[in-house]
Amino acid sequence: MTISRWSGRVAVVTGASAGIGAATAIELAKNGLITIGLARRVEKIEELRSQLTSDQQKNFHAMKCDVSVEAEIVRTFSDIVKKFGGIDVLINNAAFMTLTKLIDLENSSEFQKVFEVNVFGVINCTREFVKSIRERNAEGHVIHINSILGHVMPFYLEHPTFGVYSASKFAVTALAEQHRQEFIKEKLNIKVTSLSPGFVATEMLGNIMKLSKEQIEKYLEKYPHLLPKDIADAIIYLLSTPQNVLVTELTIRPMNESS
Template sequence: MERWQKKVAVVTGASAGIGAACAKALTAAGLIVVGLARRDERVRKLIEELPKPVQGNLHAIKCDLTKEDEVMKAFEWTEKNFGGVDVLVNNAGVIETTQLCKRNNTKEIRQTIETNLMGVVYCTREAFNSMLDRNVEGHVVIVNSVAGHQVPNLGPDLPSLNVYPATKFALRAMTEIYRQEFLKNKSKVRITSISPGIVNTDILPTEIQTVVKQFMPMLKSEDVADAVLYAISTPDNVQVHNIIIKPMGEKF
């Protein structure tokens, strides 16, 4: 991790769960971290929990990833204050409670697609061009899901995952497209998709959380953050394309 000392990382969805764990881990590893979140007050609270010597290395920016102008402003702020982005962790994601076949579900479906897909498009575009313009050896990480490899069957008694797995399958395809485009642009930027199984975070709808916590093993957010650190710490000649992490005993 020595080459990342004082480099700049942007983490989306940094207010809780995997995003918060990544922000803490990257800060502890010596990076300057810009945490993007709609609930930016939670990122500010996270800063207070860090050891005092590194509290100044984590910065909170209020940003709704579904709004392109807010994403652009966040990256402009990062460029102005720190010169650009070296690492991007696309973590923000949502699971809305609805069904694909249900009437009047447009708001929930659109929110999932706009956050899980368009948020990645906006952030990766801005981060990559920052890296390309400065000709740096950057790294883009996409926090995906095992639901992007196999659609989980939660059974008839639990809520539908609706369009969520479709967005995660799309992220897997986008990871390969990004890899190809990064090469076409003759950049030094690498990309990694990390697909965890069930993680003990608040992303799951309450009905699913209750069942999962009783009957299924779960990963900790820190387990995913460790995978992020591993991916970006590999040598320049190594392309860690995809990492799948499941808790021991996961049923799917």
């Protein structure tokens, strides 16, 4: 599996400070793409450099950007284009989850943040990406990191509510198809893929569910799970497909995931 045709071209990964985003940024840089990781915690992205060789580190860049803020997206993408000449690959990975219930009181601010990041972040980042493609009449590939929760609503009595997270990911499923149709109508040479993982072991588990390290280990022993590197490898596969092949939806689940 090779993505040599993307070597030397520019990739942007949102939410690159940890988890899937961090693993993806590392793999893209290893494969020769000029990789810009975006996150609010830019220092966390800088720490990833130690996993790369000195040559690979030259391909790796970190920029601070909160994708829930449209003005930051516009400014950051403009800066990337000025510095690197354009953007060829976009990985919309940034996501926010809250376990707040729909029927909880005073839940609006939490739910608004979910949609600002998971839905409007995808819309706004993709719009600025397309602007760069149009200006250069270039080819591109945008990958929306979706979720199995963007297709099904599993019911776990013992599990906390997913709140509006699933609703936001169902929106990403629709956005991916809408993007595909608009790219066709506008005659843009851009692939769009919705990549939907099952349960992935990331730091979100501890942050959202307020679990200790020991509790996380016990949780992962109980539930089949993927690792962030598994999703990064899937992204490399998607970028390796021939120009005439479009994978519109890729669902990846851990073996024996029950729901």
